[in-house]
Amino acid sequence: MFRRHRDDAERDPARRAAQYRVDREVDQDVGQDRDRDRTDADGAAAGDDGAGTPRRRMDDRALWVDTVVDQAIRRGEFDDLPLAGKPIPGLGGTHDPDWWLKNLVERENITGILPAAQLRKDDAELDETLDRESDEDRVRAVVAEFNARVVDARRQLMGGPPVVTPTRDVDREVVRWRERRRALGIR
Incomplete structure (x- = not known):
């Protein structure tokens, strides 16, 4: 995968031109650093980090990245x-190891795989679900x-997590369903 990405970058003429400019500046700076290093009194290479690469190389790489x-x-x-002009979600909060799973469930609108959470949601929406039914037998079937x-x-x-969602009394829910329908003027 890395090789493919690198090949794509090498084919992009704008990136090649930027890399050429950065490499040319690095070569010039390395030459200047070597001249400066030769004049150091202690004989140590002041521009080297010990591995033979100048410390300035990171600045040059940052310049190249900025250019690209x-x-x-x-x-x-x-x-x-996505999220252009909006704050990045999740910054400043505590770390949640299951953040990616929660984002997936929310983004894909996945339901039915998390029993405790799904049951709490269904419990909160049960009255609305029952109100869409027009037959008492169907209301009983939905509650059952x-x-x-x-x-x-x-x-x-x-x-x-434990399931703390209570079951509903079928007869009581039918009575409540009838009362809501009567309040709306529906028989």
């Missing part, structure tokens, strides 16, 4: 990025199905 980024900005490669999922989640030995 500026060219990409001019070409419009950073236009229309919800109760079965709650009981099934309690029986699972998969670990994770």
Whole structure:
């Protein structure tokens, strides 16, 4: 993968030109550093970091990176990025080791894989779900199905957070459903 990325960079004429300019400046600076190093009184190479590369090399690399980024900005490669002009989410908070999973679930709108959380959500939306039904038998079936999922989640030995979502009384939910329909003037 690294080789492919490097090949792509070598094919880009703008990047090659920027790299050429940086390399030429580095060669000039290295020559100047060597001349300066020869005049040092202690005989040590003042511009070297001990491995034979000048310390200034990092500054040159930063210059090259800045040049490449500026060219990409001019070409419009950073236009229309997600979250453009918005703060980066997750900065300043505590580290959550499952951040990527939570982002995936939210981004892809994945439901049904996290029983405790999904049941709490379904419990909060149960009245709205029942209000969309027009038949009492169907209301009973929806509440019975919800109760079965709650009981099934309690029986699972998969670990994770405990299921604290209560089951609903079917007859009580039917009475509440009728009252909400009456309040709206629906028979």
